[in-house]
Amino acid sequence: MKDDEGRIRSWTLEPSRPRFVPPPGAVDAHCHVFGPQAEFPFSPAAKYLPQDAGPDALFALREKLGFSRNVIVQASCHGTDNRATLHAIAVSEGTARGVAVVDPAIGDAELDALHAGGIRGVRFNFLKRLVDNAPKDKFLEVAHRIDRLGWHVVVYFEADILDEMRPFLAAIPVPVVIDHMGRPDVAQGPDGADMRAFRSLLDSRDDIWTKVTCPDRLDPAGPPYADFVRSVRPLVEAYPDRVLWGTDWPHPNMESVLPDDGTLVDVIPDIAPTEALQRKLLVDNPMRLYWPDEA
Numbered sequence: 001m002k003d004d005e006g007r008i009r010s011w012t013l014e015p016s017r018p019r020f021v022p023p024p025g026a027v028d029a030h031c032h033v034f035g036p037q038a039e040f041p042f043s044p045a046a047k048y049l050p051q052d053a054g055p056d057a058l059f060a061l062r063e064k065l066g067f068s069r070n071v072i073v074q075a076s077c078h079g080t081d082n083r084a085t086l087h088a089i090a091v092s093e094g095t096a097r098g099v100a101v102v103d104p105a106i107g108d109a110e111l112d113a114l115h116a117g118g119i120r121g122v123r124f125n126f127l128k129r130l131v132d133n134a135p136k137d138k139f140l141e142v143a144h145r146i147d148r149l150g151w152h153v154v155v156y157f158e159a160d161i162l163d164e165m166r167p168f169l170a171a172i173p174v175p176v177v178i179d180h181m182g183r184p185d186v187a188q189g190p191d192g193a194d195m196r197a198f199r200s201l202l203d204s205r206d207d208i209w210t211k212v213t214c215p216d217r218l219d220p221a222g223p224p225y226a227d228f229v230r231s232v233r234p235l236v237e238a239y240p241d242r243v244l245w246g247t248d249w250p251h252p253n254m255e256s257v258l259p260d261d262g263t264l265v266d267v268i269p270d271i272a273p274t275e276a277l278q279r280k281l282l283v284d285n286p287m288r289l290y291w292p293d294e295a
């Protein structure tokens with residue numbers, strides 16, 4: 001939905017209240033903020049121009065959905081200027097942490113400042129429709145330099161390049177989190193080629209985690225996201241200590257169908273059917289990665 005200036009609104013203004021009640025302390029471990037543009041302009045290289053979606057709206061949504069904390073992931077529309085993300089973390093009073101996108105030439109003092117501002121990881125985005133460059137050699141240098149801070153890297157790529165990503169992912173010296181399971185074709189089912197390839201990646205090292213997120217992006221059939229559920233539930237059951245969940249609000253680039261965040265939350269018990277799995281997915285795992293001091 002575009003406004004007169006061509007800025008996209010990709011989120012619903014009136015999400016439903018979910019039936020599923022998350023456990024106390026639940027973390028929405030994948031969401032973003034956009035702007036506000038007047039304070040935090042978008043990057044000249046941005047591939048999409050969203051309407052403002054700032055921390056007030058994010059934290060109001062969190063309240064409505066029954067979550068306690070957020071992990072805010074720097075979105076490509078803000079490039080390597082992390083001020084909007086840092087601002088949202090600062091006003092959260094300790095209930096948000098973040099993942100930054102950095103210029104590979106970033107200095108150690110600036111990395112320290114990001115750490116002080118609540119950043120705990122760096123994101124490498126390989127989606128051609130979102131970024132112009134994804135220099136693996138430079139990314140590896142960054143990955144080596146964040147090791148001393150106890151950070152991890154978040155990697156975003158699609159299933160068609162998984163095989164070419166393997167040597168790069170194997171060389172990363174810190175824990176790795178894969179966004180949206182590397183976007184498999186969930187219509188293939190849990191034993192399809194994409195899920196098998198992704199499992200072999202998870203099996204290649206025990207510190208690769210993944211976000212079991214985005215039924216709205218991965219399952220075009222829509223709610224109740226049956227293909228997503230049948231493909232992803234076995235993954236949650238097989239790797240219960242390495243999975244994270246998030247809303248993906250404000251759902252960058254979702255233009256034709258606006259996902260309902262309440263409905264997304266109601267997918268959680270379908271992919272994590274026991275209380276023990278839900279607690280790991282929503283509390284224990286994200287706390288270990290983002291608030292290790294409190295976990």
Ligand SMILES: O=C(O)/C=C(\CC(=O)C(=O)O)C(=O)O
Pocket residue numbers: 074075076077125130156248252253
């Ligand atoms: O963040 C997401 O979940 C997905 C995005 C946007 C994005 O990653 C970015 O702008 O950096 C997408 O697929 O368009």
